[in-house]
Amino acid sequence: MKINVLINGGNRPRDMERLLKTLMAQNRMLDALFILIHPRDTETADLLKNIVGIAIPYTLICKDQSGPIVAMLKALDLMPCDVVAFTHDDAAPRPDWLGRIEKVFACMPEIVGVGGRDLPASSKFENTPYCDVVGRVTWYGKIIANQHLPCSGARKVDFLSGVNAAYRHDILMATGLNQRLQWQQDTVWYWELALGLALKKQGLKQWYDPDMVVEHFPGKLFSDQKDGYWSAATRKRAQNETYLLLKYLSMFGRFACMMYVLMVGSRDSYGLLQLMRYWPREGSLAFRKFLDALRGRYKGMQIWRFPDNLIRIQRIKE
Template sequence: MRNTVLIPTYRRPQDLSRCLTALQAQTKPVDQVIVVVRDTDTETWQFLNQFPAHNLPLQIVTVTKSGVVAALNTGLAAVEGDIVSITDDDAAPHPDWLEKITAHFQSDGCIGGVGGRDWIHQGEKIEDGSCSIVGRLQWFGRVIGNHHLGVGKPREVDVLKGVNMSFRTQAMGKLRFDERMRGTGAQVHFEMAFTLSLKRAGWKIIYDPNVAVDHYPAQRFDEDQRQHFNEIAFTNLVHNETLVLLEHLPLPRRIVFLFWAILIGTRESLGLVQWLRFFPSQGKIVNKKLQASWRGRWQGWQTNKFTIHNS
């Protein structure tokens, strides 16, 4: 099976260098590497003009719109492989990454997606916790990630993580990443819509902790600054999550999800119970988080309603 690796990048040439060097060291050589670069990203263009590609079949694709969704969809149009593996520019796949990914797809023709663990590096430390429940969508709408903590044997999941996910191009067909995802850069939860669509179409989605990348979370150049609260980014995150779940949950579970989301929620998408839980430790900022969460829920519902009306 021919392997294509797709990497969206923006203004992080040092991280991209580490990623490409890791791809040069794969035990199963990559057949095509697509790097999607913004037209205005002069730092990355200068780096790629000087990068010693050697045996790496590097193909550079230009994108003019902001956001990871536009970058990935532009890159998908150039994919030639039987498998497309997506990772971030701030990640470095382990040497046997492509070998293990390919083995999964060859083992079962019903497998449409394969993902694995991203070992998160924070300075000199590596986050080395463990969790057996990974990538699950619970019946009432709560999504459990934990892809960076997964341990155990390969198993079926509902959701993969964008830094380490691969797809059978035959399974994808004409499916593309949802352009309604909000955000000017990261567009959180974009991968959830994609993997749930494959799952609904009957394809197996596999998570294997041994299909691994090292992840060095780098600076983002948009409103989403990871550890720092930003009202717009928070609202966008909840909007995206709400839109995806309203489209993929059946009607009875959709109603339960909306009640659960407003009354309880999670630490990332607050409801009333979570607001009460975090108020003693976070103070007034948790008020802004609750308002942003409810605004995101409303906007996600509105986007879903608009889509249904115009379909």
């Protein structure tokens, strides 16, 4: 079984250096490495020469104005492998990461995707209570991730965390990635949710193993705003979320979903209850977040109304 690793880089050389060292320390060595780099990244190539050298083949793919999804498609198209493992440059997989991935795919042929815990570097999550629900989307559209929390055991899920996931390459090529998702510079929101729901719709199974751990050191994004609030991010997250939920939920579920997101919402996309909850603390900023979420919801509904355009992976020439 050949396993390639695909890294989404964000021009964070110290983070990339840590990641490359953890990959080279894997008990089960990867077969090839593909890295999506920012156009202004001038250090990753030197890091690869110094840390990876000629031990394994590697390929650098620049994320241009076409967006990160297109760069991912280019990388996937170049891979002669059985399994693709995804992670980010601000992550550090534990030494048994690739070994656990290989074991699941070898022992469970019905599984097309496997992932594990996205453990924040802060130790405060080590002693938190176990959660019962991981990687699920409710019938009314509530997205429950919880991949950063401990849980009682391995289980089937609806979607995986993009920082700690692996999929069978042939399934990725057959299913494709959704290019209607909005992105911002080096970040695309909900691509793993879109892929997970597309696989679930086909009746394919994904597996979550909490012992398959990737430690996460969330790094700074190029497009972060100085005031700590990123208006475009809120709109685009809400747009992607709304579009995907309307696309995959039942007719009754769509109605219930729209009521839920408008009345309740989430910490990333405020509804009325979230607006009232955060108003005493954030004041007018809470109202600004609420309006941005509404704009994103409206745009997501507009996109959903048009015929689906899930782009299947095709030969993409450089």
